[in-house]
Amino acid sequence: MSSPLKICFNKECKELKSERPKKGWPLRNGELAELCDRCGSIYDEGRFCDTFHLNASGWRCCETCGKRVHCGCIISINTFTLLDAGGIECMTCARKNVVPLPNPSWPPLFYQTPLPDRLKDLSVKNWTQLAGSGPVPWRQAPSLFNSPINQPELHQRVPYDVDLSSGIDRLNVAERLSTSSLEKKKIEDFSERLMNGTLKGGSRNTLENGNAGIKCEEQPSSCRNKAQLSSSLKDEPSTPHFGLAVPYACPNEMNGQIGVSGTHLRPALQPPLAKQFHGNVHNGVDSSGEPQIRNGRPRVEARGRNQLLPRYWPRFTDQDLQHISGDSNSVITPLFEKMLSASDAGRIGRLVLPKKCAEAYFPPISQPEGLPLKVQDSKGKEWIFQFRFWPNNNSRMYVLEGVTPCIQNMQLQAGDIVTFSRLEPEGKLVMGFRKASSTPASDQDNEAHKTHMGYSTNGDADLADPSAWAKVDKSGYIATEAIGVKSSSSRKRKNTTLGSKSKRLKLESEDLIELKLTWEEAQGLLRPPPNHVPSVVVIEGYEFEEYEDAPILGKPTIFTTDNMGEKIQWVQCEDCLKWRKLPANALLPSKWTCSDNSGDPERSLCSAAQELKAEQLEDLLAPCNSAASKKLKGAKQEPDNLEALEGLDTLANLAILGEGEALPSSSQATTKHPRHRPGCSCIVCIQPPSGKGPKHKQTCECNVCLTVKRRFQTLMLRREKKQSEKEETSRKKQQPQKLIMPDKSGDDDPVPCSKTENSSPNQKKVVSEGSDDDSNRIKSSASPFKGQIDLNIQPEREEELSPGSDSGNVARLIQDATERYLRQQRLSSSGSNSNSAINQALLGGGTGEQQINNSIILDSSHQDPDEDHPSTLSIKTSASVSATG
DNA sequence: TCCCCGCATGGTC
């Protein structure tokens, strides 16, 4: 709508518009009023009426609260509702009263119905008059608002006629609702911008300072049941609470970018909204049906969404929302989501935020340093990230810094999706996630739980620390990290262990070691502290025990029933590897040795014979291994090992906590970066989702592939070396563990799969065992591919991913594991023969854990989506597999 | 020397 006139559409202004005039209210001709920067900014802030129409007619008082609302112009059309009985009601009150129908959004209508230019003029004047007139039957036209489609279009801006100071009240409730503090912040940004340019904005400053605190007093209380605005992000101290409801997310765009282009605002709207919305906004949470939500938030969001690229549209499901909101009355407003890039998930700890999203939903920041931002995860943990930006090409690149701990906690990897939403009443930012594998519909929360449940988050020693673990898992626990402080609890752990590189290490280590466990198995690794009675939580059909205090990670054992029908558990001595029988209720230390077998003096020494025969043990362990063996087999079958390898890294990234869901083809889509197209060989895209799209070819020489190959080779060499050593000492069966080169894997896989199925028990053991030394041993990450697996496990992973990253930790872990394994082997060979069988079984023959890992890795199977483990967690065990050593 | 921060670069849309 480039109007011929170069002056601001606001008659009371008459300033020249910039080349890229700011967009104002919708005109009847379907265009938007073009405003000068100053007016545009004011409009964006919802203060237009307060600024220009203060003395105009049309100001009326809300019948309910008495607030002044300008009803005389189109600009404020959405800020009030006409009462059937006459008079008007501010949106806030209207919402309270449940009659949330906003004024008919004529704009939308008109929007689409072009009118003669002459009508443009009507916009202000006529409307003004209109407002002045009594109640209009607007309510009858509510549908407009409600319709998702329209919503987007509607401009929420209109609603804000509030001025920062007084006007706030007037903000549309809906708007407010919709707008979160974040948005408010945005507004602030605007203000900033404005300040720079035109605005007078004192208020803004305040806001930015964080004091802004302007909150809509009204909103919360009255308005919605659940859905209230989050008036403020209370999270951050720094975060100002704006009273202003930012119109919709758009302000940013409008503001910031607006100057540049006002166009996108409108245009984008439609399509997306409808889709996304329904799922999100209206989900159960809001089911309350508050119109508000619809009107307000949804819109806001909708708008925001509209303006956002589709890839950032939130796809929350109702369940997701509910989970996030929990039982609280809070309403969750989905804001946006983003697939984690390799760098986002990397150790750098920076999460690049889509610019528009950042500007629309996060507090406005004028300084590159940004603000600390509190974000709550779906479990209620609070994280503090530094929300900041970097100047970039005359623009800004927004990032959240210090996200590593959070990401790790959530066990997220590249390809996974993080979601941001706002908890309305509180205005808190909530960060959820979806594993790449998971379906959009999947419940985040559940996933989260699963994730957490299944494994300890860290593979690191950290995990070893029960308390740490507890922290992680405990919903109550708040892992508050100082923004600047990168060390989150998790990090600290790592740091302590690993040192400065901890971050990286952590990630890698975690990634490296993955075991897949079934939920039951996973839980089996957890033991309640003595005297603690767990509460059982059922998540997605799986029962988990929840303890007030952190669960104790116990040595993995095998539970069974003895001849007498009594429940018992078998545990393997760390030293001699013999299996000992213990009461089912025995609580074992992570490192259990025969000497701990006080209950059975006869077998409290390693020298004592093993009660269990090898075959029996095998039978015992078999079940555990089956999954692994399957995987291995699958891997072997995989023709293109290389591909598998290549994909491994990616897969690893994708690894998800064991969600049962299959990732299949559908998941693939999610795993890919929206921007990437089939054939893209980026880290994210390489994932081999069921072999769809062209992935890296064997001949591919991209960085990723080269890196993978290189690492793989390195690893192989290392292993071979060790193996050779080991072979000498121990009786080795066949070729040493060939590391699972992808290629090789196909053939003879080192892994003893063939027979090993049974042996696989190792994995289990390993998992549990890892506890001691390997901090990492357990990594619980769910792989997107449930069944698949473990590509993550690839040994390569050690070195894994980013070339830049140092895989040292991983390598270490692996080495450790290898060493242990070797030790075991030696022990077994030299020591009691009885054990040897077991060991072999466990270890899968001479090759031992490595093989397992390798095999797993090989599993290109991941490509097959989820085949088997619907419910299995893919726990990545650290190298520790052989752990016992 | 290593790591991190901030900026720059380049690919993609």
Next chain:
DNA sequence: CGACCATGCGGGG
């Protein structure tokens, strides 16, 4: 062609 953003890179601590 410009904007966006993922990643790389260099300098400083």
